[in-house]
Amino acid sequence: MCRPLHAASLLDGVTDPEDGRLDISNWLIERKGFLPVPIVITEPAVGLGGGVALMFVRNGNRDGAAQAGELRVPPDLFVVGGAATENGTKLAFAGAMTSFGEDRWRYRGGIGRTDIHLQFYGIGGSLGGGEHSIGYALDGWASNQQLLRRIGDSDNWLGVRWSYLDLDSKANLADKPNAGLRPVDSAQRASGLGAILEHDSRDSIFTPSRGWSGALEGTFYDPAWGSATRFQSYRGRVFAYWPATPDLVVAGRVDGRSARGETPFYMLPFIDLRGVRAARYQEENTAVVETELRYNVTPRWGAIAFIGAGRAWGRKSSFGDAFTVVGKGVGVRYLIARRLGMWIGADVAVGPEGGAGYIQVGSAWR
Numbered sequence: 001m002c003r004p005l006h007a008a009s010l011l012d013g014v015t016d017p018e019d020g021r022l023d024i025s026n027w028l029i030e031r032k033g034f035l036p037v038p039i040v041i042t043e044p045a046v047g048l049g050g051g052v053a054l055m056f057v058r059n060g061n062r063d064g065a066a067q068a069g070e071l072r073v074p075p076d077l078f079v080v081g082g083a084a085t086e087n088g089t090k091l092a093f094a095g096a097m098t099s100f101g102e103d104r105w106r107y108r109g110g111i112g113r114t115d116i117h118l119q120f121y122g123i124g125g126s127l128g129g130g131e132h133s134i135g136y137a138l139d140g141w142a143s144n145q146q147l148l149r150r151i152g153d154s155d156n157w158l159g160v161r162w163s164y165l166d167l168d169s170k171a172n173l174a175d176k177p178n179a180g181l182r183p184v185d186s187a188q189r190a191s192g193l194g195a196i197l198e199h200d201s202r203d204s205i206f207t208p209s210r211g212w213s214g215a216l217e218g219t220f221y222d223p224a225w226g227s228a229t230r231f232q233s234y235r236g237r238v239f240a241y242w243p244a245t246p247d248l249v250v251a252g253r254v255d256g257r258s259a260r261g262e263t264p265f266y267m268l269p270f271i272d273l274r275g276v277r278a279a280r281y282q283e284e285n286t287a288v289v290e291t292e293l294r295y296n297v298t299p300r301w302g303a304i305a306f307i308g309a310g311r312a313w314g315r316k317s318s319f320g321d322a323f324t325v326v327g328k329g330v331g332v333r334y335l336i337a338r339r340l341g342m343w344i345g346a347d348v349a350v351g352p353e354g355g356a357g358y359i360q361v362g363s364a365w366r
Contacts, residue, residue, distance in 0.1 A: 327350070
């Protein structure tokens with residue numbers, strides 16, 4: 001005999017017993033549910049589009065360890081999804097972030113099938129914009145796998161990674177002499193082995209309010225392990241969060257990236273800021289600084305403001321001669337899962353080429 005499904009039992013999974021507000025903590029943690037994350041794409045580089053990602057959470061009760069003064073153990077996350085845009089871009093992906101061995105080990109990885117349509121603006125933006133850019137598509141597979149080991153009982157981690165891309169470039173950009181590319185820069189297969197030193201003392205992996213995370217990364221691509229060309233990529237970053245008052249969180253980001261050798265054009269660093277067109281400003285080196293303020297208007301609702309600046313330099317210009325790109329904007333946040341510290345919301349940002357909107361789940365910084 002079937003039991004009737006009461007509205008109250010449904011609400012138990014999507015409301016917080018502490019304040020009665022919409023909250024999916026119990027749905028994700030106790031009922032082993034999933035969070036459907038809408039993907040709304042307004043990125044000018046690929047046009048309007050959308051999709052959906054399903055996020056599953058396991059061991060969500062681990063966050064209680066932080067309250068007992070023990071090492072914080074984040075929950076395990078699993079995600080699968082897909083998206084498409086009006087310019088023909090399509091993407092399907094799956095990934096996971098898990099810990100094991102009493103949180104001595106952490107794994108992060110994902111795989112995706114892509115058909116991405118973008119514009120190349122030349123090294124250092126040498127082609128300019130609009131009609132002067134060159135359209136191209138990257139159709140194939142991408143994978144990134146990473147394994148980290150905790151150093152002692154600290155918040156520091158040492159890890160290894162393998163990054164692999166096998167992408168069919170549907171434009172021969174090497175035939176464009178003013179693009180600033182060499183023939184080897186259009187290589188289609190990249191396989192890199194790397195190392196990472198990381199620190200993570202944030203109070204949440206989703207939307208931190210205190211602590212900081214930072215990393216030094218180096219990945220080395222070589223024909224000896226499957227790469228078409230030999231090159232190296234490096235990254236150093238710090239994301240820091242400080243609760244200035246009980247309702248105000250001040251956050252800062254410093255992010256530098258570099259590439260050396262026979263780097264495929266689609267793997268050159270670019271300025272990554274909200275409001276700035278993806279892959280618009282590419283060079284051998286990029287540096288970004290950004291700050292964000294989040295003010296909790298109520299325990300559930302927050303307002304944010306952010307501004308960042310970046311430069312790209314290397315082959316075409318020195319750091320001192322490079323153009324400073326600025327992106328800035330505002331946003332709104334809602335605490336959708338209190339027990340996980342997860343806020344969701346939307347941002348509107350403005351950069352040199354206009355504005356864009358973003359749907360955010362957790363922090364905007366990756």
